Amino acid sequence: MIRRRQALTAWLFLTPAVLFFVLLFFLPIGNQLLTGLYDSDGASFAGLGNFSRAFRDPEVLHSFLITLAYAAGTLVVGTAVGLGLAVILNQSLRGRTVFRSVLLIPYLTSVSIIGLLWRNILDPQVGILNRLLEAAGLPGQTWLSTHPLATIVGITVWSGAGYTMVLFLAGLQGIPGLYYEAARIDGAGPWRRFFAITLPLLAPTTVFVSIIGLISTLQQFALPYIVTGGGPGNATSLYAHRLFLVAFNDNDFGYASALSLLLLIVVLILSLVQLRIGDRAHA
């Protein structure tokens, strides 16, 4: 009786959401995927040809690999920086609210502005950074040419570190102080306590940070599009950028749909794997 009432309530409350997601997500996406079964002109049935084509397309394979590298780099560095900042700023330091706020600003800035800004700063010839380095007697950098992908990782970490930090701060505040007291009585030093208490108890937060990070980095498109245009060569032509090019540059919507479904599958699998690892770490 109560169960039935609950189920009824649940679906009643969900009605707008069901309508919304069906009409504005699943139907359009399904429609796109259907075009994935057709040729670029949409006329002839290509079956799974568009899917098998993706596995033979060197540009797609390349973009997939560098996207994995980009995601891995961003997740590792971003998580480390965010966690480090959270640990530092979880202590009673003077001005910590100001630091927390300042570090969050880039996350609230539009990616197109961030892209334009860093392009202006990093340009080896006409950018401000090399001018400052020169004034300081230091050699100039050419990161956009020599380490383009790492540079994009750097900009991503720069803009997202504050957000990761805030998530970890929330996680840290959820750890009962009791545990630390007990460990201290047992004679565990601060480093020991960090690895024995803080890190394991933060595992759920870490899983969340990495799943959300993974979902957004695997879909990253705007930043390289604005900063490097995917170059030099195809060094920063990430998967979503490739997908966008296939759709809007090559006008091959069937193929683009197939590529987007493959992305969906990869993200789902990786997220599930991460969840599993997280669960195990938790247990």
Next chain:
Amino acid sequence: MHEQLRERLFPGDRVAAYVVLVVLGLVTVLPLLYMIVLALQSDGEVQSGDPVLWPDHLQWQNFSRLFDAAPFGRFFVNSFVMAGAITVSHLIFDPLVGYVFAKLDFPGKRIAFVAVLSTLMVPFFVRMLPIYSIFASLGWIDSYQGLIVPFLMDAYGIFLMRQFIRPLPDELIEAARVDGAGEFRIYLRVILPQCRPALAVLGLFTFVFQWNEFLWPLIATSRTEMRTLPIGLTLFNQEYFTQWNLTAAGALILFVPTAIFFVITQKFLVEGIALSGLK
């Protein structure tokens, strides 16, 4: 709020902490300050190829030039209506759906939740064209509903609210049920008031992302009166070069509402309360 007691890790660790914070703080802030320098340069300084640390004359008129060149006031209003309406919609629906997934039991819950989460994993431009075709046949191009409806709620907000609501004690709900409160009333009067910090953060994130959205407003509008601010900002770039000073000035204008919203909600976000459920 629990706080870790400070203790020494190594001699001088407090100084080291400050050094790290100040360095990272500067790395964060200086590029943003550089935008102000860019915005105040003259056209000549921008084209000169010599990066300018400080303009000869501060060109405050760059801001008014924006408003002369295009109806920026109108763009601002459009952006505000779009981002505002979407934010309100998220604040209504995301916690409601989040509550259902957090606290109610019903057949199909698992599948429904996974289905919602899976929508996070598809880039927007994949669903963009079918939606555009439908909206065009509805006559919704160049309309506010056309700008707003594709973003009425999203999986991230629902997930955020679910995670926040889940740790709230079930006894609250049980007690209300025993008192004979209706299900919607329980949600409205028992659950929602607990969610203020999370709602503040949800509102901020939603507003900021929609305020900065580029692709959909570009596609869904083809009249100047319906353009939004981020699209308006591209009007100053010439075919072969970018008017950095005007672009930066526009970017600063773009940032103002975000900054205000951030200051209002900053407490919840920075204290980490609102995100405490995300684990």
Next chain:
Amino acid sequence: MPPVMHPAMPSGTPTYNRRSFLRLGLGVTVLGAVGAGCAPAKPASKKADSRTFTIYWNAGHGYQAYKEVIDQFGKDHDLQMNWQKFQWPDLTTKLTADFRSGNVPDLVEEVSAGTGTQYGLAGNVLALDDFAAADKEFGFPGDFLDQAVVARQYEGKTYSIPLHLTANGLLFYNKAMVETPPATWDEFLEVAKSTTKDKVSGCALNSDASYAAPYYNQQKVDFSDVAAKQFLQPADAALQAMQWMQDLVYTHKVSPAPVATTDYSGPQKLFSAKRAAMFVSGPWDIGPIRQGSPDIELGLAVPLTGAVQSAAMAGSGLMIPAKARDPKLSWELITKLAAVKVELAATKEAGMSMPRKSWAADPSVAADPNLAVIAKALAVVAKQDVALSASGKAAQINELWKKAYQQMIIQHAPVGPTLDDFRKQAGAAL
């Protein structure tokens, strides 16, 4: 965790519930409206729309001369003129979406010759020959420079009308650093070497692949021969041209390695900062140099001669979407925008060069030293392979070429294998 409180529980009143559900119902209604869109759409009333005339334009070309024509056109026909300006990539994205949905503008500026052909063969823009034939006074194609017309035709049909005509391949030089401008490749290298000093480079290459065109054109290399499925042939001449460009950066070190960005203004900025003595580009860089560094004595010289003297054609056109509401009206606006007196006004206003023969013959053009140099460059622009646009793969192949070019010039990849790779990939794309 938020503090947990037990809020006071006033006994429920049914009114409250109903009102809350009302609010919920509002959202459902909005969504229901979307649902209606999935049913066969009734022809939405287009009454208000029919009086609007929409034009897509490049944001850099919003000249006063065109504005006046467009405003007047609106008055004459009682139309509300909706002149939308975009950056080129945004315009392309928007147009792609429009073509797929059928919700199209009335007139569109074409980014460069060939784009219209590609759209036209897919049935998205109209062939304009019948309009032109019926409109003798307009003078198409007779009064337009041949290269600009031919590049827009395929199998006897013309899918766009040239609006602007410019050339990439002009030699910009700083008169304070370069006494007599080089005319050949050998002279260019010599001058570049002698002007390269401490902080000054002799020249500056662009990061954008389209800027390689004058160089390989000058070695008589054709970018594509779609009929034969070949690219950058003859191969040894292509190798020579690209090797020479790479050597400018890495062997002779007379040009800095360009940076991969989405903007083309790197060389112009170095030149404006007096950190480059020469660069090869088009007329569009004259304005920014004058504005950024009025003290530079800018010299403008005709394209270099390698095996031949040559430049690469650039310049936008005008096209009419196939589903435009009143193509006749769109055509009429084309004839007004591409009239010689408007061309001359735009030239006077913005220095833009134009495709009409009567424009080039106008005394005001002939007397202008810069325009005279540009006109000479226009006379030697290389022919374009119209079959490339017709193949529908031009954008995709250009993207592959961009990759190859940046690999050679920015990443110092070996020229021979990179060109071979490009040929293989481009061939496969066809």
